[in-house]
Each structure stands twice: as C-alpha cells, then as structure tokens.
Amino acid sequence: MKFFIDTANIAQIKEAHDLGILDGVTTNPSLMAKEGIRGEEAIAQHYLAICELVDGGDVSAEVISTDLEGMIEEGKKLAAIHPNIVVKVPMTKDGVKALKWFSDNGIKTNCTLVFSAGQAILAAKAGANYVSPFIGRIDDSSWDGVQLIEQIAHIYSLQGFKTEILAASIRNPLHIVKCAEVGADVCTCPLDAILGLLKHPLTDIGLAKFVEDAKKMQADTAAVK
Numbered sequence: 759m760k761f762f763i764d765t766a767n768i769a770q771i772k773e774a775h776d777l778g779i780l781d782g783v784t785t786n787p788s789l790m791a792k793e794g795i796r797g798e799e800a801i802a803q804h805y806l807a808i809c810e811l812v813d814g815g816d817v818s819a820e821v822i823s824t825d826l827e828g829m830i831e832e833g834k835k836l837a838a839i840h841p842n843i844v845v846k847v848p849m850t851k852d853g854v855k856a857l858k859w860f861s862d863n864g865i866k867t868n869c870t871l872v873f874s875a876g877q878a879i880l881a882a883k884a885g886a887n888y889v890s891p892f893i894g895r896i897d898d899s900s901w902d903g904v905q906l907i908e909q910i911a912h913i914y915s916l917q918g919f920k921t922e923i924l925a926a927s928i929r930n931p932l933h934i935v936k937c938a939e940v941g942a943d944v945c946t947c948p949l950d951a952i953l954g955l956l957k958h959p960l961t962d963i964g965l966a967k968f969v970e971d972a973k974k975m976q977a978d979t980a981a982v983k
Contacts, residue, residue, distance in 0.1 A: 759937070759938045759942055759943065759944065759945055760781035760782065760943065760944040760945070761774070761779050761780060761781050761782075761944075761945060761946075761947075761952065762780075762781060762782040762783055762784050762815075762816075762818075762924070762944055762945070762946035762947075763780060763782075763783055763784075763946065763947070763948070763949060763952065764783075764784045764785075764789070764926070764928070764946045764947055764948055765783070765785070765789055765948065765949065766785045766789040766790045766792065766793045766795060766804065766808070767789075767792075767793055768807060768808070768811065770948075770949045771783055771808060771811055771812065772811060773949060774949055774952060775811060775812065775813070777952075779952070780812065780815065781815045781816075781944070782812060782815035782816040782817060782818075782944070782946075783808055783812055783815065783816075783817045783818070784817075784818040784846070784868070784890075784924070784926065784946040785805075785808070785817070785818060785819060785820065785846075786820045786846070786870075787820060787822055790804065798835075802835075802839050805817065805819050805836070805839050805840065805843065806839055806840055809839070809840035809842050809843065810840075812842070814842060815842065816842055816843075816844045816866065816888075817840070817842055817843055817844065818843075818844045818845075818846045818868045818870075818888070819836045819839070819843050819844070819845060819846060820845075820846035820847075820870065821833055821836070821845060821846065821847060821848075821856075824848070824850065824852065825852055826852040826855050826856055826859075829847060829852065829853065829856040830856055830859055830860075832845075833845040833847070833856065833860055833865060833867075834865070837860075837865045837866075843866075844866040844867060844868045844887060844888065845860055845865055845866065845867050845868070846867070846868045846869075846870050846890075847860070847867055847868070847869055847870065847886075848869075848870055848871050849869055849870065849871050849872050849873075849877045849880075849881065853869065854869075854880050854881070854884045855884075857869055857881060857884035857885055857886050858884040858885055860885075861884065861885025861886070862885070866887045867885070867886045867887055867888070868886065868887065868888040868889075868890055868924060869881035869884075869886040869888065869889045869890065870890045870892075870926070871890070871892065872889050872890055872891045872892065873891065873892060873895070873896060873906075874906070875906065875909045875910055875913055877889075878891065878910045878913070878914075878921075878923075879913065879917075879919075881921060882914065882917075882919040882920075882921040883919075885921075886921050887921065887922065888921065888922050888923075888924040888944065889910070889921050889922070889923055889924065890924045890925075890926040890946075891903065891906050891907055891910060891923070891924075891925060891926065892926050892927035893906065893907060893925055893926070893927055893928065893933060893937070894926075894927035894928060894929040894933070895927050896927075897929070903927070903933075904933070904936040904937060904940055905940075907923060907925055907937055907940050907941070907942050908940035908941065910923055911923055911940060911941035911942070912941075915941075922943035922944055923941070923942050923943050923944070924942070924943065924944040924945075924946055925937040925942040925944065925945045925946070926946050928945060928946065928947035928948070928951050929951070930951055930954065931951055931952075931954035931955045931957075933945075933947070933951070934947060934951060934952070934955060935955075
C-alpha cells in the first residue's frame with residue numbers, strides 16, 4: 759500500500775519524505791487556503807514545489823469548477839504544471855464526463871468525494887487512475903467506511919478494473935491499518951496519523967529498559983578499568 763500525505767504544508771511533506779515512506783501527496787482548495795496560498799500563479803508555484811519535493815510521486819491537484827468545460831480547462835492547466843500532477847475531479851455527472859475526457863487525452867485523474875460502490879464503478883469505467891472513498895466522513899454518518907473500501911476492492915478485483923483505491927478522510931492510525939487489511943492501494947492521511955503508527959507503549963517501555971541496561975553495562979566496564 760502506498761502512503762500519500764494529505765496536506766499542502768511543505769514542512770509536513772518534507773517530514774514525511776524524510777521518513778522514507780512518502781509516495782505522493784493529495785491536496786484540495788481548503789488545504790491550499792489553510793496555508794495562505796491564493797491566486798492562480800501562487801497555487802501553480804506551490805504545486806510545482808510539492809512535485810519537486812516528492813521525487814516522482816503523484817500529486818493530486820483539485821479542480822474547483824463544477825461544470826464540464828470548466829473542469830477540463832482547469833485540469834489542462836493543472837496537468838501542465840508538472841508531469842506528476844493528477845487532476846482531482848468530483849464524483850458528479852459532469853465529473854464523470856471530465857474523467858473520460860482526461861483519460862482519453864492522457865491526463866491522470868483522481869475521482870474524489872466517493873461514498874458508494876456504485877460511484878466507484880462509474881469512476882473506474884470512465885478511466886480514473888484513482889478513486890477516493892472518504893471513509894472518515896462515512897463513519898461520521900454511522901456507516902462503516904473501511905467496509906466500503908473492502909467492497910470496492912472486491913468489485914475491482916472481480917471486474918479487472920485498473921483504478922487504484924485511494925482511501926481518504928483518514929482520521930487515525932487504525933484507519934490506515936484497516937485499509938491495508940482490506941486491500942486499499944493507497945492511503946492518504948495527515949502527518950499525525952502516519953506518525954501515530956510509530957507509537958506503542960511496549961516499544962517505549964522496551965527502549966527505556968535497553969537504555970537503562972546499557973548505562974549499567976557502561977558503568978560496570980568503567981569500574982573494571
């Protein structure tokens with residue numbers, strides 16, 4: 759399973775990259791605004807900086823238009839920024855049409871705001887490279903988001919769809935583990951969720967014991983001398 763970080767924050771992307779586990783980045787207009795990035799030129803430069811930092815990994819850049827013509831025009835501009843840009847398109851009727859247009863014209867896509875297996879089927883049929891089910895938001899509505907990932911993975915396997923399942927709206931480290939268990943191809947999440955995978959109380963206890971024993975060993979060695 760590939761690890762993407764869901765942010766537009768350069769420092770967080772660099773930290774994930776330095777861990778040696780970063781495969782890509784996903785962003786959206788809200789994440790860009792959070793970093794104070796506004797204006798077409800500034801946004802394009804920020805995407806370029808992210809692409810250069812990620813070392814060949816895919817970077818999802820979202821269109822904000824809701825009509826077909828607007829999505830296509832925006833998507834073409836985004837794709838021209840860097841070869842690794844993946845145009846993020848919403849799961850709407852015009853969005854599906856845009857996915858097909860981009861697929862036919864060699865532009866990579868990520869279908870976002872997916873909440874059902876039916877939507878995931880349409881995205882795959884239209885040629886999306888990635889489909890992004892929002893599992894945290896599904897959990898918020900009292901359904902099981904991870905179960906949806908499992909259902910989509912089963913359908914894609916049966917039907918031979920090549921679209922990758924990108925689990926989004928990740929809230930915690932357990933989400934990451936569960937998505938890996940049920941066959942997600944990619945998991946995109948905040949840095950905190952990724953770092954949370956490092957933590958376990960027994961690791962801390964074990965390390966403290968090793969450090970304590972090492973100090974005793976060093977003291978004994980010094981005493982012999």
